[in-house]
Amino acid sequence: MTTMTEASVREFKMPDVGEGLTEAEILKWYVQPGDTVTDGQVVCEVETAKAAVELPIPYDGVVRELRFAEGTTVDVGTAIIAVDVAGRGAGAGQAPEASAAEAPAAPEPAAQEPAAGEKKPQARQPVLVGYGVATSSTKRRPRRGPEIPAQEASKAIQSELNGHGTAAAAQPRPLAKPPVRKLAKDLGVDLATVIPSGPDGIITREDVHAAVAPPRQAPEPVTAAPAPAVSAPAAPPASYDVTRETRIPVRGVRKATAAAMVGSAFTAPHVTEFVTVDVTRTMKLVEELKQDKELEGLRVNPLLLIAKALLVAIRRNPDVNASWDEAAQEIVVKHYVNLGIAAATPRGLIVPNIKDADAKTLPQLAQALAELVATAREGKTSPAAMQGGTVTITNVGVFGVDTGTPILPPGESAILAVGAIKLQPWVHKGKVKPRQVTTLALSFDHRLVDGELGSKVLADVAAILEQPKRLITWA
Template sequence: MPAEDSDVLEFRLPDLGEGLADGELVSWAVAVGDTVELNQTIAEVETAKAVVALPSPFSGVVVELLAQPGDTVPVGAPLIRVRNDLAVTPQPTVDEVRRDDVLVGYGPSAEATSRRRPAVSREGASSSHRASATPGARKLAKELGVDLWFIAGSGPDGAVTVEDVRASVPVTVPGRQGGSNGGFGVDSEFVRATPEFGRGSSPERGGSAAGTGPGIGSGLDGHTAAQQNSDHSGTDRGSGGLIEPTAREERVAVSGIRKRTAAAMVASARTIPQASTFVTIDCTASMELLDHLRTTKSFAELALTPLSVVAKAVLAAIADFPAINASWDEENQQIAIKHFVNLGIAVATDRGLLVPTVKEAHTLGLSELCREIAWSAETARSGDATPADLRGGTFTITNVGVFGVDSGAPLVNPGEAAILSLGAIRRRPWVHRDELAIRWVTTLGLSFDHRMIDGELGARFLARVGEYLSDPLTLLSR
């Protein structure tokens, strides 16, 4: 459609979240010739962190779709043209959207305004327009394959720093041990799905982070991990579409969550010297506490799971050892110890592995923490989590028990100091009060950044978490 046609309005992809330079068009909700209304959803776009529904900023008749599903669309690029013969309010420019930090589909963001640079055409760009960055930032960006053009700098005169580069890598939780695929979510052997699923139903404990229903604990869409593997056709939204499958192999396009997961794995492995430690504990008292709380009025309507108690134990242990809740500032050679906890909970979704964060988790009681974990997991699985929901974590919990394994060592998220893994809770022989008994037993693991955390601190922190789970009554008053 000719650009000089004043009746045709062009909608360009706005900034969908701080630090996001592009999005993948998932689907169109309209077609050429359709009439659209103001704020009607016209498309879904997948970013590194969420699927976002794009509402139309004006009404009219669709005359041209400028991208196809599967296309990666840069911020500021045209998406759709709509004819409208009525007077309309001009669409905000990308710069205006960025200044207001409006997340399309979710209203104004409570986060600080975006620091991402304006989209710049790379064709014909001269060296004089090269992005300003420190030498360390350039080196790290080259290692990670990160484009400095799309990173806003926090250094002097807007220079990109090492921390800016590291912060541009999305938060995912790659795994590296035990064939657990990282051990994400909550083990079906770990958490009971419903209060009715008691000891008489199974020799093991099962369930999900969000309580009842399909998802993390019971496998996606209610399937077990084994069913998912046997039913997998080789394509999913998290990994991209199949490319020319053959009798001997098939290839999957790397895009969306899978592409960002790969970048996070590289960033974690290359930039963080990591160590891991483990402890096996008797958590029978925690399981008995859960059984008791489910009979009380305060918790009767909640999807109370062992994960809630584990999260509370982690928060209490962080209060005892605050240096575990920190980040590394390479540029200034400083350790930033956080006086707040944004608790990341790894969630398995049909788009890939996501880590929604429970903001200010250290201020929550057990019942509030239970609600927030359930809500975070559900919004991540349903695709309703916003980019703001999936960033800002200071400590992460993941679970290798989701695939029935007992321990694992996940990689530390860039920007954090440690990650706790949970194994399956099983009925096992255990020496209790000098006698052999059958008890509920699990293994906890801690991976940590050895630049910030010595082995002693890591071991003492993990042991303290285990102590709280072995004697959880002290948690109720915190």
């Protein structure tokens, strides 16, 4: 990697945009050498194992060099673009390293500034607002010069968070870095109510998560052998015939999905139950709701009522909405439902979820489903939207498939597969008639959901779809 010697050249490093990921692929550059960029301007789009994300540059300047070509997979922490910031972006007396858009590589430390006359520390790793920084096996060079006392560091952080270097008002703003504030906003958490655990009263990402849900088992760190920033693809075997075979690199979302499904299949003991149900009345209700003024402008389809039926079934059988804590050997029952919707995208299968779906009205649920699907199709689903799911629906019926045995998303207790809705001969009121029929399949983790509980949930969903008036009487 070429090293810029000019003091005015800043290097923007690949941030961890997905909470613990180690690499990302550069999909597209939006700037070229010689272009002028400003603080916050999007310079490229990258794909991680969870989603495609646009990266903003954290300072003003002129692009000097793009370090990697489009299509290259780059390790987190590796410089990807060099920008000449001479005469731009730094105020009087402000050190070049004091940009509020950057955060240190170590999680949640107190902010430090170089003392006057001392050599500035190594450039810190920029972070996309809203996401944390992965712990890297690469060792940072030790800082030179005396450490700033914790009290002074706390004041420095407070000044930075106040926006203009002024002291807080009578009621100080809670101490938290921009990515943590973004996380709190996404989860609807008031930082003033969060108990901080970081140094000098700084609120961490873990504090925000703890404020909305019981603590989960921390994933074990993954140790991977270091790889070069640019690696050439492995040569195909001598017998490979390019005219008869096509090789597709497995990376990004597809790679993460494959790893997650293997981990789930060999960790959680899966059980799948099936039921075939007459949904003719539900299909009639769908047509009636399309004319309802309360749902005007919203997309009303069978998936909406199936999602509502599952939420009602969970309310009647709350123990199914849980997760398994291996470390504590405990079942963690969730008192909220983050409803995942499996979505097939050009980049692979993703499962974004609707936060607190159980608390939404039918129009609100319809709006949330529409936004989720539209965002997924555009490839703009954020990593945060795919975290924290509790129960999932996968609609295989859109492909004309009758049913399947779905694999649980990691950490979830149950997943409902919905088959194709077809006209079939059915005994109705003592006579064989053509009716709208579908098959439902519910897979669940047998460690925490036994056969009785799983059967009750599936039976409730089927009963609601057969007689949708139960959405009112059971709710």
